[in-house]
Amino acid sequence: MERIEESRLMDPLKPAEAHVVLVSPFTGPVVPLAAVPDPVFAEGLFGDGIGIDPLVGKLIAPCDGTVMHLARTGHAVTLQSAEGVQVLVHIGIDTVELNGEGFSPKIAQGDSVRRGDTLIEFDLDVVACRAPSLVSVVAIANSDAFEVVERAGAGHVEAGASTLLVLRARGGVVPGAIPEHEFIADEVRRTITLAHAGGLHARPAARAREAVRGVDARVEVRYGERKAAIESVVGLLALGAGEGVTIELVGIGKEAERAVNAVAEELLREAAGEAHEVPARAPASAPAPVTASAATAEPGVLAGVCAAPGVAVGTLVRWDEAELTPAEAASNTPAAESRALDKAIAAVDAELDHSVRTASQRGAIGEAGIFTMHRVLLEDPALVDTARDAISLGKSAGYAWREAIRAQIAVLGKVDDPLLAERAADLRDLEKRVLRALGLSNTAARVLPDEAVLAADEFTPSDLATLDRSRVTALVMARGGATSHAAIIARQAGIPALVALGDALKQVEEGTQVVVDAGAGRFAYTPSAADIDRARNERLRLAGLREANRRSSHEAAATRDGRAVEIAANIATLDDAVTAVDNGADAVGLLRTELMFIHRQAAPTVDEHRQSYQAIADALKGRTAIIRTLDVGADKEVDYLTLPPEPNPALGLRGIRLAQVRPDLLDDQLRGLLAVKPAGKVRILLPMVTDVGELVRLRERIEAFAREAGRTEPIEVGVMIEVPSAALLADQLARHADFLSIGTNDLTQYTLAMDRCQPDLAAQADGLHPAVLRLVAATVEGANRHGKWVGVCGALAGDPLAVPLLVGLGVSELSVDPVSVPSIKARVRKLDYNECRARAQNALALESAQAVRTASAATWPLD
Numbered sequence: 007m008e009r010i011e012e013s014r015l016m017d018p019l020k021p022a023e024a025h026v027v028l029v030s031p032f033t034g035p036v037v038p039l040a041a042v043p044d045p046v047f048a049e050g051l052f053g054d055g056i057g058i059d060p061l062v063g064k065l066i067a068p069c070d071g072t073v074m075h076l077a078r079t080g081h082a083v084t085l086q087s088a089e090g091v092q093v094l095v096h097i098g099i100d101t102v103e104l105n106g107e108g109f110s111p112k113i114a115q116g117d118s119v120r121r122g123d124t125l126i127e128f129d130l131d132v133v134a135c136r137a138p139s140l141v142s143v144v145a146i147a148n149s150d151a152f153e154v155v156e157r158a159g160a161g162h163v164e165a166g167a168s169t170l171l172v173l174r175a176r177g178g179v180v181p182g183a184i185p186e187h188e189f190i191a192d193e194v195r196r197t198i199t200l201a202h203a204g205g206l207h208a209r210p211a212a213r214a215r216e217a218v219r220g221v222d223a224r225v226e227v228r229y230g231e232r233k234a235a236i237e238s239v240v241g242l243l244a245l246g247a248g249e250g251v252t253i254e255l256v257g258i259g260k261e262a263e264r265a266v267n268a269v270a271e272e273l274l275r276e277a278a279g280e281a282h283e284v285p286a287r288a289p290a291s292a293p294a295p296v297t298a299s300a301a302t303a304e305p306g307v308l309a310g311v312c313a314a315p316g317v318a319v320g321t322l323v324r325w326d327e328a329e330l331t332p333a334e335a336a337s338n339t340p341a342a343e344s345r346a347l348d349k350a351i352a353a354v355d356a357e358l359d360h361s362v363r364t365a366s367q368r369g370a371i372g373e374a375g376i377f378t379m380h381r382v383l384l385e386d387p388a389l390v391d392t393a394r395d396a397i398s399l400g401k402s403a404g405y406a407w408r409e410a411i412r413a414q415i416a417v418l419g420k421v422d423d424p425l426l427a428e429r430a431a432d433l434r435d436l437e438k439r440v441l442r443a444l445g446l447s448n449t450a451a452r453v454l455p456d457e458a459v460l461a462a463d464e465f466t467p468s469d470l471a472t473l474d475r476s477r478v479t480a481l482v483m484a485r486g487g488a489t490s491h492a493a494i495i496a497r498q499a500g501i502p503a504l505v506a507l508g509d510a511l512k513q514v515e516e517g518t519q520v521v522v523d524a525g526a527g528r529f530a531y532t533p534s535a536a537d538i539d540r541a542r543n544e545r546l547r548l549a550g551l552r553e554a555n556r557r558s559s560h561e562a563a564a565t566r567d568g569r570a571v572e573i574a575a576n577i578a579t580l581d582d583a584v585t586a587v588d589n590g591a592d593a594v595g596l597l598r599t600e601l602m603f604i605h606r607q608a609a610p611t612v613d614e615h616r617q618s619y620q621a622i623a624d625a626l627k628g629r630t631a632i633i634r635t636l637d638v639g640a641d642k643e644v645d646y647l648t649l650p651p652e653p654n655p656a657l658g659l660r661g662i663r664l665a666q667v668r669p670d671l672l673d674d675q676l677r678g679l680l681a682v683k684p685a686g687k688v689r690i691l692l693p694m695v696t697d698v699g700e701l702v703r704l705r706e707r708i709e710a711f712a713r714e715a716g717r718t719e720p721i722e723v724g725v726m727i728e729v730p731s732a733a734l735l736a737d738q739l740a741r742h743a744d745f746l747s748i749g750t751n752d753l754t755q756y757t758l759a760m761d762r763c764q765p766d767l768a769a770q771a772d773g774l775h776p777a778v779l780r781l782v783a784a785t786v787e788g789a790n791r792h793g794k795w796v797g798v799c800g801a802l803a804g805d806p807l808a809v810p811l812l813v814g815l816g817v818s819e820l821s822v823d824p825v826s827v828p829s830i831k832a833r834v835r836k837l838d839y840n841e842c843r844a845r846a847q848n849a850l851a852l853e854s855a856q857a858v859r860t861a862s863a864a865t866w867p868l869d
């Protein structure tokens with residue numbers, strides 16, 4: 007019913023009676039609304055409509071009308087036709103972020119325009135390079151009053167010449183000038199109950215704010231006596247609206263109803279992927295975070311919460327002693343101070359953007375999320391506007407910024423919520439970053455002795471980014487929780503850390519020799535000589551063990567009774583390849599290629615693929631590399647791929663399935679892979695294979711490319727076992743594959759139906775679950791029937807309690823983090839293969855992952 011016939015497209019000027027016709031405002035291919043790569047449009051939050059991928063940088067009027075609204079940044083315009091249709095035309099996705107760069111509006115708000123008039127010119131190259139997508143949208147902002155009865159089908163439309171949409175007034179109302187007041191919803195109210203784990207925290211708040219960007223309405227959120235504008239994430243946090251509470255949304259303006267609904271939708275949405283908002287799991291041994299002072303009965307000892315395990319002895323250094331104190335009075339004009347603040351904020355934003363990218367490249371998703379959140383806070387009007395007000399009153403940029411931050415921290419402090427207290431730490435971090443960008447420094451605090459135990463009220467991520475980690479032996483904090491961002495970073499950096507030691511920590515003098523036993527939650531500030539000796543011995547023992555493991559890490563690993571197990575490394579970059587070689591990896595068991603290409607504007611060319619893999623193959627000095635083809639989708643996103651939104655991405659177009667819609671991406675990668683020299687050193691690994699048909703097709707494709715390139719050497723092709731179907735059909739897959747590599751991260755997620763990105767399930771989503779182990783056993787059995795080997799490249803391979811069981815089930819290659827190679831080799835050398843086999847069979851009969859862990863630890867205690 008909805009396709010416009012060819013003849014109509016050719017003659018757009020003859021609509022049926024009582025219909026309103028919109029011609030295309032752009033030239034380019036049509037994109038169905040649902041395929042527009044932005045859920046806000048794709049889900050129709052701006053109204054029904056259609057997308058176009060513009061090939062020419064010109065937006066023309068789709069009908070006669072009046073310019074109701076022109077975005078300040080020139081990237082979007084809303085026209086009202088004589089019949090009352092409100093047409094929003096939005097160029098590209100997230101283009102408000104370009105802040106006007108590349109857009110030249112030719113009209114002003116209130117202008118009358120004729121169909122075909124140029125409204126906005128835009129620089130295609132600038133927009134294409136800077137925005138996530140050029141796909142543009144024509145949406146009927148008052149879709150409640152007009153319905154789309156026909157729309158252009160797939161194909162190309164010409165600006166001004168092709169009919170794009172035909173509309174009809176709803177409810178049989180004969181179109182005519184609709185009085186403007188009918189569209190002005192003076193006030194819309196809606197009450198909702200928050201379903202998010204953790205309530206109205208930063209991420210849902212940020213998403214709600216995004217959902218109404220560009221909508222012509224103001225939304226206020228009210229909770230009890232408190233209220234906050236939707237633009238202010240800090241203000242929303244300060245409402246203190248926890249999980250399960252009821253809040254009221256109040257919208258005012260022409261598009262109030264849509265704005266309120268969009269906010270409600272975001273806030274009601276299930277808290278999927280809220281990795282940094284819901285309290286993350288503390289390390290296994292840590293008790294729940296506490297914030298109170300925790301002096302113990304033991305004299306000279308404070309009790310804290312373990313944020314990162316380990317033992318340390320060192321000299322206490324106060325990290326936060328000297329604050330950055332900007333002068334109150336401005337030394338320049340308010341305009342100059344304001345510019346300085348803008349520049350500093352822009353510099354910090356760029357710094358944070360860089361941190362997000364590097365953290366994502368390292369696969370440190372948690373860390374990337376922290377810095378993304380800081381970027382959101384950095385543009386909060388509650389901060390920026392307050393600072394500007396202070397500047398206009400003659401304060402310096404630094405002082406104004408500091409006071410604006412402190413005012414918000416004071417507001418958050420009134421809300422009794424430990425997660426919000428952690429957001430206050432994020433604000434303190436932004437305070438420091440911007441003050442540093444304004445030129446204030448406090449270098450004295452950065453001269454560290456060897457073995458420094460750094461103490462602070464609470465560390466911020468930027469503190470940890472700038473300090474000399476080689477001199478820091480431990481971190482101790484008076485406040486904070488095991489879920490604080492600094493704690494996450496300390497864990498990733500391997501620095502022992504204790505939090506929530508309380509105000510008593512502030513009484514411990516700088517220069518005191520202290521002992522930190524993070525695992526035991528102890529901070530001893532008057533340690534006896536015996537305490538110090540014991541701690542040093544334990545630290546030495548652990549360091550000695552690491553060193554001994556390293557010394558033998560360049561030799562192959564085998565069990566005591568001679569079963570060889572290859573210990574390979576999982577890598578994502580050239581640097582990782584070097585680390586893998588340094589740590590004695592026998593090979594690379596998994597190169598996650600998507601991480602090499604995530605932040606690009608376009609997919610890599612064949613030659614770029616070849617060069618990247620060749621560099622890694624060279625760095626491996628003769629070791630083989632198993633290179634996995636692009637595994638994007640679900641939790642792994644790449645900038646240049648705007649895939650249509652999926653209701654359930656983990657079950658959607660990911661891994662090898664992507665080739666169904668973008669075969670070109672895989673073809674280029676395979677050609678690049680096949681060109682790496684020497685030919686025998688590279689093996690291809692296919693992710694997310696479900697059954698043998700996929701493998702056979704891909705194998706044929708690979709062989710065709712090899713012939714095309716004149717390659718005569720065979721290429722080994724392996725299959726990842728990440729889906730239960732693949733494990734169950736392992737014998738069929740092994741017939742056509744050269745090897746199988748079990749991805750236990752996904753195999754666990756799909757076997758137990760537990761999202762691997764959901765921190766609340768992290769404890770249960772354990773790869774040592776007997777169900778997962780039975781699939782490992784089935785995989786090995788299937789592979790054995792065809793004489794093929796099986797490796798494990800999921801995180802389970804590097805879990806010391808899993809190693810004996812995987813070996814016992816017949817796995818002959820374990821691919822682990824490069825730094826874990828020495829300890830996993832050492833672990834294998836202590837095993838007896840026959841014992842592993844027997845115990846592994848017993849483990850298959852156990853009833854829970856915990857039972858398996860307990861049994862494994864009893865037989866093979868941890869070092």
Ligand code: PEP
Binds near residue numbers: 637728748751752753
């Ligand atoms: C896995 O799923 O176990 C795996 C190794 O792949 P990734 O973690 O990259 O999805």
Ligand code: MG
Binds near residue numbers: 728749751
């Ligand atoms: Mg996987």
